[in-house]
Amino acid sequence: MSNLRNFDLNLLLAFDVLMQERNVTRAAERMFVTQSAMSHTLHRLRQQLDDPLLVKTPSGMQPTDRSLALVAPVRSLLLEMERLLEPPQAFDPTTSQRRFTIAATDYMEFLLLPEFSRLIEQTAPGVDIHIKRTESVFPVTPLENGSLDVVLGFASVLEPPAQLNCEHLFVDQMACVVRKDHPKIRHAPTLEEYLAAGHMLISRTGSQVGVIDEKLAELGLERRINLIVPHFLSAPLIVAETDMILSLPYRLAAQFRRLVALKILPVPLELPNYDLAMIWHPLREKDPAHCWLREQIMAIGRNIDATAIAL
Incomplete structure (x- = not known):
C-alpha cells in the first residue's frame, strides 16, 4: 500500500496510451498535451516504475519486458475505473426484483x-x-x-x-371518535364533557401518558383512561361498542369511520399539528x-x- 500511496495514478492513463502508440508525439496528440509534456510524463513513469519502459531502436520505440507485463493489468484497471465512474444505470421498476x-x-x-x-x-x-x-x-x-x-x-x-x-x-391533527349513537356526546364535546367521559388510549409502549395527558397536566387537569391497547387494529371496534372516547390523529379516525359507525369530533384542547x-x-x-x-x-x-x- 505504501507503493500505491507514492505512485501518481494519473500516469496510468499516459502509460496505456504510450504502450498503444509506442510513439511520444502520437501519444501527446491523443492526450491533448505537448510533446514536451508527454516526454516529461514518460520520464516520470520510468522513475516510478524503475524501468526504461520504451527503448529507442532502429525500428522505433520498443517496450521492455516490464512494460509488456503491465499492459494488460493496466488496461483492465482503467476499464474498471471507467465503469465505476459511469453514471448509475437508470432504475426500471417494471423489471427490477429489488x-x-x-x-x-x-x-x-x-x-x-x-x-x-x-x-x-x-x-x-x-x-x-x-x-x-x-x-x-x-x-x-x-x-x-x-x-x-x-x-x-x-x-x-x-x-x-x-x-x-x-x-x-x-x-x-388530533381528533376524537365516539360511537355514532353515544348517549351523551352528540356534538363537539366541551372540556368538561371530555374529562367526564371514560377514555381509551393506544400506546405501543404501554405508557399511560400521551400528548393529550401532557397538555391536560399543564392545565392542572387529568382524564381517566379506562383502557390501554398497544395497536390500532382493535380500537375502532372497541369504541363502536362502548361509551369511551378515543383520541387519535384525524386521518386515522377518518379511516376508522369507514369501517364502523363512529363520529369524528374535535378535541377541546389546543394541540399542535403532527408533521x-x-x-x-x-x-x-x-x-x-x-x-x-x-x-x-x-x-x-x-x-x-x-x-x-x-x-
Whole structure:
C-alpha cells in the first residue's frame, strides 16, 4: 500500500496510451498535451516504475519486458475505473426484483400501505417490500449500512439526527371518535364533557401518558383512561361498542369511520399539528432505485395532504 500511496495514478492513463502508440508525439496528440509534456510524463513513469519502459531502436520505440507485463493489468484497471465512474444505470421498476425495507408505525402502515401496495403491484411487480416496526431508539445504523431504506412516522416523535435527510409527507391533527349513537356526546364535546367521559388510549409502549395527558397536566387537569391497547387494529371496534372516547390523529379516525359507525369530533384542547415525515441516509440520496422509492412515497403523501381535515 505504501507503493500505491507514492505512485501518481494519473500516469496510468499516459502509460496505456504510450504502450498503444509506442510513439511520444502520437501519444501527446491523443492526450491533448505537448510533446514536451508527454516526454516529461514518460520520464516520470520510468522513475516510478524503475524501468526504461520504451527503448529507442532502429525500428522505433520498443517496450521492455516490464512494460509488456503491465499492459494488460493496466488496461483492465482503467476499464474498471471507467465503469465505476459511469453514471448509475437508470432504475426500471417494471423489471427490477429489488427488495426495499421500510420502518413505519402502524399509523403509517394504515394510511400508506393500501395505496402503496396497489402501486407496487401495478408498476413494479418484481419489487418486494418489507415493513418493520419503528423502534424506540432511532435506527441510524440500519439506515447507514443499507439494511433499512427509509423510516416513516411523526417527525416530533422520531427526532431523527440532523445528519439524515428528512422529507415532509403530510400533516395531521388530533381528533376524537365516539360511537355514532353515544348517549351523551352528540356534538363537539366541551372540556368538561371530555374529562367526564371514560377514555381509551393506544400506546405501543404501554405508557399511560400521551400528548393529550401532557397538555391536560399543564392545565392542572387529568382524564381517566379506562383502557390501554398497544395497536390500532382493535380500537375502532372497541369504541363502536362502548361509551369511551378515543383520541387519535384525524386521518386515522377518518379511516376508522369507514369501517364502523363512529363520529369524528374535535378535541377541546389546543394541540399542535403532527408533521409526518420520511427519513433516509444521505448515502442513498442519488441511488436511482432509492430515488424511485422515495418519489412513490412522496406522491402518496401529497395525495393525503391534499385531503382536507374536516373538524
